[in-house]
Amino acid sequence: MPSTVTRDTVKTEIDWYAEKARSADDLMERIVQCLHERLVKYNWVGFYMIEESQTGAAPVLVLGHFQGAMTPHQRIPLNQGICGAAASSGKTVVVHDVKSDPRYLACSLETKSEIVVPIFVNGKVVGQLDIDSHFPAAFAPEDQALLEHCAALVGKQLEKS
Numbered sequence: 037m038p039s040t041v042t043r044d045t046v047k048t049e050i051d052w053y054a055e056k057a058r059s060a061d062d063l064m065e066r067i068v069q070c071l072h073e074r075l076v077k078y079n080w081v082g083f084y085m086i087e088e089s090q091t092g093a094a095p096v097l098v099l100g101h102f103q104g105a106m107t108p109h110q111r112i113p114l115n116q117g118i119c120g121a122a123a124s125s126g127k128t129v130v131v132h133d134v135k136s137d138p139r140y141l142a143c144s145l146e147t148k149s150e151i152v153v154p155i156f157v158n159g160k161v162v163g164q165l166d167i168d169s170h171f172p173a174a175f176a177p178e179d180q181a182l183l184e185h186c187a188a189l190v191g192k193q194l195e196k197s
């Protein structure tokens with residue numbers, strides 16, 4: 037049975053993974069697993085990475101490592117959803133009540149709140165970390181700080197590769 041721990045413990049665990057990670061992909065897999073297992077309100081955890089088109093078509097967010105229910109949103113254009121809003125603005129988006137946000141693309145009927153944190157490589161948005169919760173207003177400033185830290189670790193790892 038996975039145990040629930042504090043955000044500080046999770047941060048320490050993820051910092052340790054970041055030191056040992058062999059690749060950004062490896063680190064993203066570990067982060068998803070750790071956040072989903074350890075924090076009870078993090079019911080869906082996943083990364084979306086921006087795929088640039090070779091043919092001049094608009095870039096899209098493509099689902100990468102995730103834990104939680106299967107989502108119909110495996111590819112999201114940058115002008116759609118909470119995910120698209122975070123990627124195109126380069127700012128973290130916190131939605132306390134997804135029903136009241138017209139941008140929201142539903143993944144599960146159980147989702148009540150969501151946070152999306154962009155990932156930067158050399159100052160450019162390359163992807164994002166997305167968390168959905170079955171609890172309303174699940175994401176406090178401390179969650180935002182933890183998740184922005186995770187996104188920064190992934191960005192640094194991507195800069196190395």
Ligand code: SME
Nearest residue numbers: 107117118119140141143
């Ligand atoms: N809710 C997101 C779509 C992704 S799923 O939550 C996994 C959005 O509005 O962009």
